[in-house]
Amino acid sequence: MSTRFVENQRVRIADRDAPGHVRTPVYVRGKEGRIERVLQCFLNPEREAYGVNGGTDVRLYRVRIEQSDLWPDYDGQAGDVLELEIYEHWLEPADHSHPEGA
Template sequence: MTGRAAANASVPARFKPGDAVSVRRAHPPGHIRTPWYIRGHSGTVVHALGSFANPEELAYNRPGLPAQPLYRVRFRQREIWPDYAGNAADTLDIEIFQHWLEPAGSER
């Protein structure tokens, strides 16, 4: 269960559509909404969706505040799966919370 949160209890947005981002290659325990397959990969922000209570906190009945900006990020399938058999232009869009994103190239 997640939810829209008041703007005044939100972390400021770091990214905007068009920004190149990488998903953190992190493996914390708990209820995580960032699938393994996308961690460490780089894509482009296509939508800034506003801020939502952090599901990693909500899962434990905590308020999930301050809310985290949520983005739709687009990846090239060939970037995710090097042996991807479909069209080179095929893509995947996925919602990623800001605390899982870094500017592309800054991920070690």
């Protein structure tokens, strides 16, 4: 299965109201970060929780977000980041440029 995003690409986590079983924390929705790592595909847990998956695989990505981008009043170290794993259907390109180093 091909990947939609590549390492170091800037992405935005979708900002949508999604009731029910979702794996994307509210506090990261609408935030931008970079793909730190492309992971394998898994059954879609948001559909699997309700028994309606039908074997649909979804790519998982590790996304790195600067802490200061998450929390406007963050007073920790400038290089502090949060890394979390986000499923592909929650990600969108942050811009139309090529990833750094590509």
